[in-house]
Amino acid sequence: MSEELIPETSAAPRRGVPAWAQVIVWVALLSLLALVAFGLKRSQQKPIQVGDTLPDFTLSFFDGYQAMGKSDLQLSALRGKVVVINFWASWCKPCEQEAAAMQAVWSTYEPGGQVVFVGVDYVDTEPEARGYLKKFGITYPNGPDLGTRISQMFRITGVPETYFVDKDGKLAFAQIGPFTTEAEIHAIIDPLIKK
Amino acid sequence: MKRFVWVILAVSLLALGWAGRVAAQTPAPSDDEVNAVARELFCPVCENTPLDVCPTQACAQWRELIRTKLAQGWTSDQIKEYFAAQYGARVLAEPPRQGLSWLVYIVPPVLILIGGYILFRAYQSMRKPIAIEADIEENTPPSADDSYLRKVEEELKKRN
Numbered sequence: 001m002s003e004e005l006i007p008e009t010s011a012a013p014r015r016g017v018p019a020w021a022q023v024i025v026w027v028a029l030l031s032l033l034a035l036v037a038f039g040l041k042r043s044q045q046k047p048i049q050v051g052d053t054l055p056d057f058t059l060s061f062f063d064g065y066q067a068m069g070k071s072d073l074q075l076s077a078l079r080g081k082v083v084v085i086n087f088w089a090s091w092c093k094p095c096e097q098e099a100a101a102m103q104a105v106w107s108t109y110e111p112g113g114q115v116v117f118v119g120v121d122y123v124d125t126e127p128e129a130r131g132y133l134k135k136f137g138i139t140y141p142n143g144p145d146l147g148t149r150i151s152q153m154f155r156i157t158g159v160p161e162t163y164f165v166d167k168d169g170k171l172a173f174a175q176i177g178p179f180t181t182e183a184e185i186h187a188i189i190d191p192l193i194k195k
Numbered sequence: 196m197k198r199f200v201w202v203i204l205a206v207s208l209l210a211l212g213w214a215g216r217v218a219a220q221t222p223a224p225s226d227d228e229v230n231a232v233a234r235e236l237f238c239p240v241c242e243n244t245p246l247d248v249c250p251t252q253a254c255a256q257w258r259e260l261i262r263t264k265l266a267q268g269w270t271s272d273q274i275k276e277y278f279a280a281q282y283g284a285r286v287l288a289e290p291p292r293q294g295l296s297w298l299v300y301i302v303p304p305v306l307i308l309i310g311g312y313i314l315f316r317a318y319q320s321m322r323k324p325i326a327i328e329a330d331i332e333e334n335t336p337p338s339a340d341d342s343y344l345r346k347v348e349e350e351l352k353k354r355n
Contacts, residue, residue, distance in 0.1 A: 035295070035298070089253065091251070091253035091256060123253065124256075144281070146280065146281060147280060147282065147283045147284075148239065148282060148283045148285075152283075
């Protein structure tokens with residue numbers, strides 16, 4: 001008889017998790033998964049490809065530097081010009097290899113006004129950055145990449161990296177690593193001016 | 196006499212100026228003080244490397260920057276804010292309590308609470324059948340078999 005009683009008690013209605021709590025848990029779980037998926041997708045994004053229109057950014061220069069009479073620069077305002085964006089840092093030894101060449105090439109294009117050189121100082125300390133600019137006599141405008149916003153936008157893989165933007169604001173060429181000669185830089189810029 | 200007073204005044208002013216300059220100079224922060232701040236920051240270049248142990252030139256520069264800021268009287272929090280503004284929030288060892296970073300602080304405790312609740316429920320459901328069985332055994336009226344057994348026991352007692 002006791003055997004008959006046990007199934008009766010075990011068949012008693014079980015109190016489950018309330019429906020509203022289940023909904024909240026599922027919504028929270030799905031939101032978390034969506035967030036993780038978004039983060040993974042973002043981390044796996046490729047660098048900007050040749051032919052892509054570059055995202056707009058504003059760079060504030062170090063004191064003493066100017067471009068077109070202004071102490072900052074907005075990329076979208078430079079349409080119609082060839083723009084050379086060089087990422088560098090004072091602690092970066094390979095950057096030193098190309099610094100003199102970059103300045104020499106800039107000095108040949110500066111009078112023409114068709115080409116704009118911009119230096120973006122990546123995760124650096126200002127005194128050392130200024131020392132670097134002084135050491136290599138760099139006169140084209142340079143500024144710090146505050147919060148690494150610009151380098152993240154370009155998804156750079158290190159320094160030095162140089163991006164050449166055509167007159168339509170599209171990426172024409174990306175140099176990963178240092179240039180070794182001035183001729184290499186001229187060979188990229190000259191066709192873009194003629195285009 | 197007048198000249199003597201002027202000399203005394205000039206010497207006093209010079210002494211005051213020198214004393215003021217000495218008082219304004221704070222001792223250079225020690226490596227331990229610098230590393231205490233650097234420990235709470237990560238190298239912006241080499242991933243997952245705390246700034247106090249990072250061997251690169253870039254990190255050495257940043258540690259010197261911390262030393263300079265400490266010498267200028269900046270607090271640890273001010274230095275961390277400066278680094279976050281310059282190099283992004285990713286350099287902070289502890290994520291800032293703002294925006295999506297709040298999830299880092301909210302999600303783990305919530306998951307632990309949910310896990311605890313699930314364990315509690317599982318424990319309860321495991322204990323219930325035993326308790327019910329015990330309850331049933333205690334409260335069950337003597338069955339026919341029991342009365343038979345009782346009679347047998349009584350008979351045995353009489354015979355003994």
